[in-house]
Amino acid sequence: MALNRRVWGLFVSLGLGLTSCSGLPSPPTGWQTGAVATSGKASSNETDYGFRTADGLTLAAKLTRPQEPGRRPPVLVFIGGSGTWDSNYSQAIDATSSAFVLPVPELARRAAQAGYAFVRYQKRGVTDPGGLATSEWRTVRLETLMADLRILLAKIQADPTLDGTRIALIGHSEGTMIATWVGATEPAVKAYVFMGMVRQNLKDVFRLQLVHRNGERFFAITDVSPKDAKLDADEMANATKKGLVFEGWKTFDADRDGMLSKPEYLAYLDARYAAWVRSIGAMKPEELVPGDGNPAGWFQQHFAHETVESSWRTIRAPVLVVQGRADTNTPFKTEVEPFKAMLEAQRHPDHRVVGMEGLDHWFKDRTGISQAGRAFGEILPWLKLRL
Numbered sequence: 001m002a003l004n005r006r007v008w009g010l011f012v013s014l015g016l017g018l019t020s021c022s023g024l025p026s027p028p029t030g031w032q033t034g035a036v037a038t039s040g041k042a043s044s045n046e047t048d049y050g051f052r053t054a055d056g057l058t059l060a061a062k063l064t065r066p067q068e069p070g071r072r073p074p075v076l077v078f079i080g081g082s083g084t085w086d087s088n089y090s091q092a093i094d095a096t097s098s099a100f101v102l103p104v105p106e107l108a109r110r111a112a113q114a115g116y117a118f119v120r121y122q123k124r125g126v127t128d129p130g131g132l133a134t135s136e137w138r139t140v141r142l143e144t145l146m147a148d149l150r151i152l153l154a155k156i157q158a159d160p161t162l163d164g165t166r167i168a169l170i171g172h173s174e175g176t177m178i179a180t181w182v183g184a185t186e187p188a189v190k191a192y193v194f195m196g197m198v199r200q201n202l203k204d205v206f207r208l209q210l211v212h213r214n215g216e217r218f219f220a221i222t223d224v225s226p227k228d229a230k231l232d233a234d235e236m237a238n239a240t241k242k243g244l245v246f247e248g249w250k251t252f253d254a255d256r257d258g259m260l261s262k263p264e265y266l267a268y269l270d271a272r273y274a275a276w277v278r279s280i281g282a283m284k285p286e287e288l289v290p291g292d293g294n295p296a297g298w299f300q301q302h303f304a305h306e307t308v309e310s311s312w313r314t315i316r317a318p319v320l321v322v323q324g325r326a327d328t329n330t331p332f333k334t335e336v337e338p339f340k341a342m343l344e345a346q347r348h349p350d351h352r353v354v355g356m357e358g359l360d361h362w363f364k365d366r367t368g369i370s371q372a373g374r375a376f377g378e379i380l381p382w383l384k385l386r387l
Helices: 005-013 104-113 142-158 174-183 202-222 233-241 262-281 296-304 332-345 372-384
Strands: 036-038 046-048 061-064 075-079 090-092 098-100 117-121 167-172 189-195 319-324 351-356
Touching (some): 075 104, 075 174, 104 117, 117 142, 142 167, 142 174, 142 296, 174 189, 202 262, 262 296, 319 332, 332 351
Parallel strands (some): 075 117
């Protein structure tokens, strides 16, 4: 799960200024850093598969079928992560092209070649291709995202040309959470594939990203003269000129030495983060969170929901986790390793974890080149033995 530039903007408004003086790249709106341009052309066996939501919205979806006539194939359903994504998991660049975080159309083509039907769909509030319909976007909640997937699954199960008794859910980032919570109540879901998985509550993941990951980085950059693991008055003054605000920092100077140590600095950020969470809790669900742009209700419901790990204590269906070991958004160490240990402790009958060296949350390598094809190469052979 990634945080976009709008989230950083919110922390500027809270006095954190997490983008201003970092010297680090920030994800652009929609967090498709390193995205690949594509024409978005449909394959010859791709058809529209749109559906109506319970509250009357029309969501675009695409169905890619195998070429073999007269066969009812099992179905793979892709569920994207947080952000404003269309049915290609992309956002519009111009009238003729788009950019995607993962090349999902490629996965759809590979799946069809392997004998599967593949369905992908747009998120509510997003146009197809990837613009934003603000009034519809205000309806985004965890419960509406889950309800939309349930309606799509019902359509698949009622489709006489598909084998709706054999469905696999493929989720990326937040999509792994939605896949878990919806799939747990759907007997037709026979397998799960998690990419960039989220094990913890959204509140804990954002805290890890905004406080611990970025706090460590920004402290290292700010602590320069001398580099003594403390920020003195001059260092804080220089950082403030660049936009990193330290308002109220003296409250966190526990040893009263007039400087901020790293633990004190992280405590400062943590308090700011807690204030941000409380402010969201006080908002109306349809209000867009200032500096972020997501509806408050989406945060509120996520913050109150049980975790993926809790749900998987009772789910026995096969699960494959494919995760970049260089993922700093949902790190292998904090998300995948504890998840795998829990499954093993629960004696889960069929799980596999694939850690991909040097790849990030979007399966890009250190040069920014997409290596998603490597992840796709793990998914389809694994599914072949389970659907």
